[in-house]
Amino acid sequence: xxxxxxxxxxxxxxxxxxxxxxxxxxxxxxxxxxxxxxxxxxxxxxxxxxxxxxxxxxxxxxxxxxxxxxxxxxxxxxxxxxxxxxxxxxxxxxxxxxxxxxxxxxxxxxxxxxxxxxxxxxxxxxxxxxxxxxxxxxxxxxxxxxxxxxxxxxxxxxxxxxxxxxxxxxxxxxxxxxxxxxxxxxxxxxxxxxxxxxxxxxxxxxxxxxxxxxxxxxxxxxxxxxxxxxxxxxxxxxxxxxxxxxxxxxxxxxxxxxxxxxxxx
Amino acid sequence: xxxxxxxxxxxxxxxxxxxxxxxxxxxxxxxxxxxxxxxxxxxxxxxxxxxxxxxxxxxxxxxxxxxxxxxxxxxxxxxxxxxxxxxxxxxxxxxxxxxxxxxxxxxxxxxxxxxxxxxxxxxxxxxxxxxxxxxxxxxxxxxxxxxxxxxxxxxxxxxxxxxxxxxxxxxxxxxxxxxxxxxxxxxxxxxxxxxxxxxxxxxxxxxxxxxxxxxxxxxxxx
Numbered sequence: 001x002x003x004x005x006x007x008x009x010x011x012x013x014x015x016x017x018x019x020x021x022x023x024x025x026x027x028x029x030x031x032x033x034x035x036x037x038x039x040x041x042x043x044x045x046x047x048x049x050x051x052x053x054x055x056x057x058x059x060x061x062x063x064x065x066x067x068x069x070x071x072x073x074x075x076x077x078x079x080x081x082x083x084x085x086x087x088x089x090x091x092x093x094x095x096x097x098x099x100x101x102x103x104x105x106x107x108x109x110x111x112x113x114x115x116x117x118x119x120x121x122x123x124x125x126x127x128x129x130x131x132x133x134x135x136x137x138x139x140x141x142x143x144x145x146x147x148x149x150x151x152x153x154x155x156x157x158x159x160x161x162x163x164x165x166x167x168x169x170x171x172x173x174x175x176x177x178x179x180x181x182x183x184x185x186x187x188x189x190x191x192x193x194x195x196x197x198x199x200x201x202x203x204x205x206x207x208x209x210x211x212x213x214x215x216x217x218x219x220x221x222x223x224x225x226x227x228x229x230x231x232x233x234x235x236x237x238x239x240x241x242x243x244x245x246x247x248x249x250x251x252x253x254x255x256x257x258x259x260x261x262x263x264x265x
Numbered sequence: 266x267x268x269x270x271x272x273x274x275x276x277x278x279x280x281x282x283x284x285x286x287x288x289x290x291x292x293x294x295x296x297x298x299x300x301x302x303x304x305x306x307x308x309x310x311x312x313x314x315x316x317x318x319x320x321x322x323x324x325x326x327x328x329x330x331x332x333x334x335x336x337x338x339x340x341x342x343x344x345x346x347x348x349x350x351x352x353x354x355x356x357x358x359x360x361x362x363x364x365x366x367x368x369x370x371x372x373x374x375x376x377x378x379x380x381x382x383x384x385x386x387x388x389x390x391x392x393x394x395x396x397x398x399x400x401x402x403x404x405x406x407x408x409x410x411x412x413x414x415x416x417x418x419x420x421x422x423x424x425x426x427x428x429x430x431x432x433x434x435x436x437x438x439x440x441x442x443x444x445x446x447x448x449x450x451x452x453x454x455x456x457x458x459x460x461x462x463x464x465x466x467x468x469x470x471x472x473x474x475x476x477x478x479x480x481x482x483x484x485x486x487x
Binding site: 002003004005007008009011012014015016017018036178181182184185186187188189190191192193194195199200203204206207210 | 279315316317340341344345347348352354356358359360361362363364372373375376377378383386387390393394406420421422424425427452453456457
């Protein structure tokens with residue numbers, strides 16, 4: 001092995017230049033919060049039947065979108081709020097934040113209708129969007145993904161769709177970790193003025209893209225070698241709990257209310 | 266006060282405890298090897314030393330300065346700290362993001378504002394030192410695991426850090442490469458650099474006359 005070069009034997013008298021590189025730090029913070037949210041979701045404990053929950057959610061959203069009666073929509077809002085009482089505060093925020101964003105977006109899109117003489121429809125539609133989006137979020141946040149894919153299987157969703165969904169979910173966390181490490185490494189190696197900021201980020205994105213492709217190929221091949229023929233089979237015992245029974249009872253009551261209020265319109 | 270000082274450090278990932286009241290002092294020019302079973306918190310300890318994460322409890326001092334979120338929020342201080350403390354990740358491919366090996370090694374020296382001649386000299390010297398001159402035009406992503414590791418080490422050495430922290434530096438290397446890295450670490454230590462290594466590799470533990478720090482399954486330093 002060759003000897004250490006002269007410059008390595010002396011200490012650098014280095015004073016860093018000013019440079020604006022907060023984008024890396026911001027990206028790291030954003031990524032970390034996303035990863036912790038996803039990990040928190042991975043740790044959710046669930047007892048019950050995801051298929052029942054999926055069915056109830058689907059019917060609720062269908063009824064909300066079909067309803068022409070504001071009072072029925074208020075009832076669904078009450079149902080949503082009652083459901084939120086049973087989740088921790090952090091989860092409630094996770095549920096409500098995207099719902100509020102979706103509702104605000106609808107308000108923005110429907111502002112012209114308010115000026116055209118139907119401000120009620122703006123509120124009506126935005127409220128429907130808020131409730132529907134929040135209901136989907138309640139389902140997504142409180143039920144682990146493996147149960148969700150199980151539930152999809154119950155409703156005869158094609159296996160290829162479930163396969164892609166599972167691989168994607170698995171890769172999001174894994175790639176998030178890699179992205180976090182790469183951004184941290186970039187942050188640590190940015191010891192001065194970086195003239196080509198975009199180049200480093202392009203490199204990270206390129207690597208992530210190739211890794212995603214390679215990882216999904218390897219996973220698929222590994223599954224094939226273990227006998228995967230394109231069909232998903234699960235041995236998980238399907239439970240039916242008291243909570244599921246409550247869900248179904250609420251669903252029946254909501255359907256009855258829907259019929260009643262729609263007859264009044 | 267020691268050059269590097271960790272006092273009563275605690276850290277956890279959610280409910281999972283990674284470090285429990287860990288204390289460690291490292292003097293300037295010392296070589297320290299941290300060893301212990303998988304999941305005992307070695308990498309977390311190194312991540313704290315490099316300023317990637319901050320202890321939940323306890324204190325980390327480098328050159329007598331407390332390294333914490335507030336200190337590293339000062340961009341200039343953070344850059345100087347990262348110049349002084351070089352880190353080679355366990356999965357070293359995560360620290361490679363440039364178009365070719367030459368640019369990868371030149372990334373640090375370029376930012377230091379060195380003249381082109383000096384940058385070229387540093388890159389050539391580091392590539393020669395790690396015996397990877399033939400790789401300089403290659404895309405880092407397509408290199409083998411061992412080659413990536415060597416490129417990562419070269420890219421850190423090019424900025425001439427005072428402290429070199431390496432997480433499992435011999436993992437994925439063949440015997441000849443392991444020997445050359447051990448030789449390199451000895452030379453760097455001989456030149457006065459402070460070196461902290463996390464390892465399981467007996468070849469490394471037996472190959473270098475270093476202070477051994479052992480961590481246990483309770484996430485404590487014994």
